[in-house]
Amino acid sequence: MDQFAGRTAVITGAGSGIGRGLALRAASEGMRCVLADVEEAALADTVAQAAVVGAEVVGVPVDVRDAESVEALADLAYDRFGGVHLLCNNAGVFQAGVSWQRTVADWSWVMGVNFWGVLHGVKAFVPRMLEQEQQGETQLHIVNTSSLAGMTTSAYSGPYYVSKFACASLTEVLAHDLRAQGSAIGVSCLVPGAVDTRIADSTRNRPDEPPGEAQAPDHWFVADALRDMTTTVGIPPEEAAAIVFDGVRSGQFWICTSDRYEEILRPRFDAVLRHELPPSVQF
Secondary structure (H helix, E strand, C coil): CCCCCCCEEEEECCCCHHHHHHHHHHHHCCCEEEEEECCHHHHHHHHHHHHHHCCCEEEEECCCCCHHHHHHHHHHHHHHHCCCCEEEECCCCCCCECCCCCCHHHHHHHHHHHHHHHHHHHHHHHHHHHHHHHCCCCCCEEEEECCHHHCCCCCCEHHHHHHHHHHHHHHHHHHHHHHHCCCCCEEEEEECCCECCCHHHHHHHCCCCCCCCCCCHHHHHHHHHHHHHHHHHCECHHHHHHHHHHHHHHCCCEEECCCCHHHHHHHHHHHHHCCCCCCCCCC
16 A cells, blocks of 8 residues: 555554554545544544644544444444545553463453454454455555564563464464455554553553552563653654554565564574574563
């Protein structure tokens, strides 16, 4: 996909961080925008900023863990604009912790957003995008947001790593499935490095507990470290969004926001080929 003006983008997790960056970039490219987030006040702020850029934009409160909510988002986008050309399944949350110590509720929440939310987006939008393609549309692309933490591992963040690996695997499978069906719909897996977002404060949107409650120290010390990293060395979300749009234009499957992509990944795959445990990554 190399033409954006006059086309429609759907972006989940658009209330903050990379999602907001993607929304504002899409607006500046002349796209119509359907923006979704579970955090309604933050979503309204993004919608207002996109409108200032001049975009035709609509905001939709959506919990991506809920398939019916995502299906309703697709209904609205197609009813309002007649088609979707760029789908960004971007909503994501962070949950750290030792794998056997995290509760089922912890795992359910993070998998619900980071994996099931992406799968719900795929199931709601891809059949309709295939119909668009059959009707002659050629500028169609899907971006699923995983993470460099979806390609590497370390201790103390089991739920997050597992969910992001699942997202990356789903995105690869989606691309293969589309090609096997003869479709040319573009697919990219976004694997951000450090970006200055509020990902470390994800529990503000967790529905089953107040922020700060029921989280063990094995979550908080990692969350604090993540917060320090993203605020001190993380690139701005608008810079990450520019990288994404460049990657979509050039047809990249893996889109990474870090210039350390090869440095981080090479030791992992070298270890895999030696049948060894990959080293714990240091972002």
